[in-house]
Amino acid sequence: MKLTLSALTLAAVFATSAQAQGLAYPATRKVDQTDTYHGTAVADPYRWLEDDNSAETKAWVAAQNEVTDKYLAAMPQRLPTRRIYTELYNFERFGIPFSEGGRYFWSRNDGLQQQNVIYTAKSLQDKPVVALDPNLLSKDGTVALSGLVPSRDGKLLAYGTAGAGSDWQTWKVRDLATGQDLADRLEWVKFSNAAWTADGKGFFYARYDAPKEGEKLTGANYFQKLYYHRLGTAQAEDVLVVENRDDKEWGFGAEVSDDGRLLLINVWKSAGSKNGLLVLPLPKGAFAGGKPQPVTLDFDAQYTPVAAVGGKLIVKTDKGAPRGKLVAIDLKHPAPAGWKTLVAEGPDAMTGASAVGGRFLLSYLHDAATLVRVHAPDGKALSEVKLPGVGTASGFGGRWSDKETFFSYTSLTNPAEIYRYDVKTGEASSFKQPKTAFNPDDYETRREFVTSKDGTRFPIFIAAKKGLKLDGSNPTLLYGYGGFDIAITPAYNVTAATWLKMGGVYVLASIRGGGEYGSAWHEAGTKLRKQNVFDDFIAAGEWLVKNKVASPATLAINGGSNGGLLVGAVTNQRPDLFAAAVPQVGVMDMLRYQRFTIGWAWATDYGTSDDPAMFKALYAYSPLHNIKSGTRYPAVLVTTGDHDDRVVPAHSFKYAATLQAADTGPAPKLIRIETNAGHGAGKPTSKIIEERSDILAFIAHTMGLEVK
Template identity: 70%
Template structure:
């Protein structure tokens, strides 16, 4: 057999590489077409979908050779990486929680590959290491995907994932000895563990192991809920619940504080709509064969059980309230006519609800920044939680009997702080406030409102050095997501901090498709209305240019996953509006996304090419299918990981091949393929620094910035 690379003609590297002269690997085209509702659509790079083939691996190697040479030649690369590393190197803490009379929290000393779990009996005590994931692999690519102590605080069920994969293996560890038990749970994805109060085992969801040589696809990709008893093999785990009539059901289990119930959140896709059920426990123990009680399975809204008082279950929902409300459901009379509103919908968007210390702690978004309100058992308002400023708050978890809770606060220019909150008195005190090399007092952030194409107003958050001149010459990065009910709120990140230290402006756009203004805001950016998302992002760019923050040649756009789709779509639609773009692990083939791994679950947001009307909408914006020749595109660097099993790398591979084959001008069209990481979760620190610093250096090189 001829050498694979030579046979495909993949490698044709230029002697020297610059922004103006690039020679890309020649990507083989095949004569493949699919017919959708009578319309033939070419798919010349279908062979790149097989990321395990020798041909695709050769293509990856050839593409990385071009990209590596380009990046190594950039004078901005090393100083940007140095600055990024310096800003990353500070002590970081997670939000503490309490179990079995002990506190647990994460800490990273600065540049550790993975954060370490610590524990202490009292907050003032010297903590000890509960579990250090850095000991699980030499290169730091094995990360914790879950950490759930037993009710007595003596054991911990923990999940691990390798190379950024969504697949998890769960194990049990004795915290006193630091030794693992023999228990091992495989084929877990999108699930945590929830212990029964007797400490004898836990609930979890998993997939069936596929037959040898059979890939997991939408056809056989469904969850079942199990109970694992300590000391028994996984083969002996008890099947608690499945739906043979609708195998798209997935399960999240959480045991109630009083140990009488298991709340079951049942999902059918990546959207926010779900069904709700409960499973009774017998004095804190699971009894095999116990019957699940379905409370609601209409999948018409979000239903999240928050707590219960005997048979009365408190549920956060957007049923009948786009911006959310808290209701009480009597399990003896669960019909909708008997539901009672405890906390009514307001003008702000309810994003979280916790039952702690005999109170309800309710999180809200007001114009994409966090508010928290405290209510009594009857729903009556007690007080506001005073947050440090306009930013993002998270946490506030705990049990009904706890007297305290913890939360984090951050903004674009405020590194994440962790606070303790006394639920009874309303007093907040700092638990950990990081000391960072980022001089926050030298920077400022503001919220502005812009108007989209159809007249819709939306907020954007802008951060930069104080004293910025609005002369249109500022290098600017615009970041967005716009999907799956996920809000974009102002949070501190090293990428933004580094860019600002480099003299740039960093902007977050809270566009439709998220949950900033409730479910109606989310739905306004889905399926046949997805173009609203792109219009909002384009309007944000146009506003920044009109207000002279920047100009097209100095405006970069960035987003990941669904945000990568966003970047690909707006660059196709308005290439002249941007100077540079980095779509990360993007969903680029909108006609076939549902055929890979968990992609079928995204049809609630995107629709499906199997529907004739939705097919037309998807084809109209699909990044892969709308790359247009004879237009000058900005400099583009696609990033992905060849281990990504959520948004499979074929999306980025095929999109890059299409970009390089088209006549889109002399600006570089590169792909950076990480060969030891997946979608991003659990990525080791060194890989984060390398990838994100390369992105900023790519922007700086495009904008001809002098980085010292």
């Protein structure tokens, strides 16, 4: 139901103020804690909330949840929104298939299963059987699959699991013939996959040292090492392949070349996209020790190995090419001066590259929508993969000798459909097409361009019911991220679909800091240039108001993690532009973020308060430190998980406590804390539905939107 603008405005004000006036936020104890940064004293009265395991913090969490639960339960929009969300979530979904050892593997969810199930079959025509069902690993569905790698002969399956949304993984090995796990068990694994040697005797993986009793994995002892695990041996016997005690920011990703003769080691440093690259020969497809040799350790650009073909290493890089290019490296003479360009930089950002069927399949973003181009071994352009429309395609994995590959295609209003692609003929055929209660024919997506404060132009994608009337009364949800070289492209998600079915407009903003236009676009939203990200998002909101898609009374913003930082910063800077703001698992304390778990790795995007110039910039936009008491704020719902070990919940705890203590008007300032939950990855279906439907119901309630 759509209300008129005046009625909607009045309804929103009445709805938020009426309930907010009855809100009594839990009292949050303040402490006398002040830190001095480069001569500037900064108070941190809620420092004690950083200890999320203390009894006092747990009591605070329970008290906050009691207030939030009461508020949410009283909203008439809550139950009908959850019903719509559940209905739209309940459809059969498939992952992108891949093949190994004469077997196909893919994931499937029948609709409301807590975790996706892994299936395998020897041909696409055979009836698939279950290879691994993560739903059997825990009673509440909180144990999730974090990685899956079959051995080259397709007989064994190395798989990682993580519990309660944590980044920490445990790796095991399953015999696919018996369905039983072997005795192998690997702990203290984080941010790692597995790479089998061609002989099937073991695999490479990265892990951290186990902490001593009472010790926390931070600072000096928090660094990654690459190991080789030989099947049937204890983890303590794993062979160290590479570490760097002189630079503990190094982390490692490993893969084995198609011919099994080369280990390719991606050396990542912090969360930046610039990396190093090492290689190690694997004689006869086996690990025989040795010291990996560098292809490059300059950390001056991105170097992504694509294939090892004919004695040449094919690498996707943005070295001297901000939008990306493909180069061939002779490993006998790996000096950069001898690198040969196979595919030069073009006008679009190269976001992915694979080598399948004797061809290079290169993925590009053209104004944040996917294009896929096919190139010959010598780099010559051959064709384009025909995609259904303006959206997002992903996949295209496989080996140089494969005849086929698979990919998914999705848009804001079309669920991901899986396609099989014949590399030789260039024909794409549908493999799995989802059936959902959401009818995409009722909606349309258009791409518009917004001009930011400094004149930079960027795209936004607007999804709405066909025939949308532009009078400013449309309840509109604007989503953004803007960081870490991550491209935000149009893709179907149930949150957007539910909002559309509720009568709203869903908008995706492809702003600076992401990877939509290459490395220069990313860097334009980092460190001292981070304000560009906020300016872009504000410009997107202003464009929606100016063009009468929405009004400040009908516009809400949402984002998670780095996107939570975005929402928090923009809410402080333009509280008058939005009716509601929902920052999820956000990075809110920009002065101390680097002190927690993996936070130090984000310095490539943010910089740290240890640097005087960066302190000034961070202090100027840090969501926690820029809440404006005496200014009317929109309704705010903060969400986090009490077990989040990536963006620790202290960020959201301290931000919510500060927001509640400030004089920011009658609209509610609530925090929803999911217990026994982490950053979001692997979250069970039931928890996803509850949390995200609550977010949409909160926004609808704020705007006075009736939901049936």
